[in-house]
Amino acid sequence: MGNPVGWFEIYVDDMPRAKKFYEAVLDETLTPLTDPTEDQAQMWAFSSDMDTYGASGALVKMAGFTPGRNSTLVYFACDDCAHEEARVEQAGGCIERSKMSIGEYGFCTLALDTEGNMFGLHSHQ
DSSP states (O other), X not given: OOOSOOOEEEEOSOHHHHHXXXXXXXXXXXXXXXXXXXXXXXXXXXXXXXXXXXXXXXXXXXXXXXXXXXXXXXXXXOSOHHHHHXXXXXXXXXXXXXXXXXXXXXXXXXXXXXXXXXEEEEEOO
């Protein structure tokens, strides 16, 4: 079957602020992505490798789509989510629920980004 999620988008109001936040928390550099629909959306993509677990996605600023009201929760894979959790508040976000055990499935953290979007961090340690 492959990965159940083919793509994700996190809608934002302030692209420079959101880009800076995710780059700081995840310790990676987002890359510019051309809007395939030519709707003039600003898009910055997370790193991806189609041969490994997970799906990639992008931060998106587009007219008619506002952050904070969607019921989808994205979890970012980490070696130890405590490391990324420690960077959330320094980057301007806040922790909703600190690293917690989810039994045999590992650990997760729930946080809010600078745009008011909730996201998760997941690790097996």
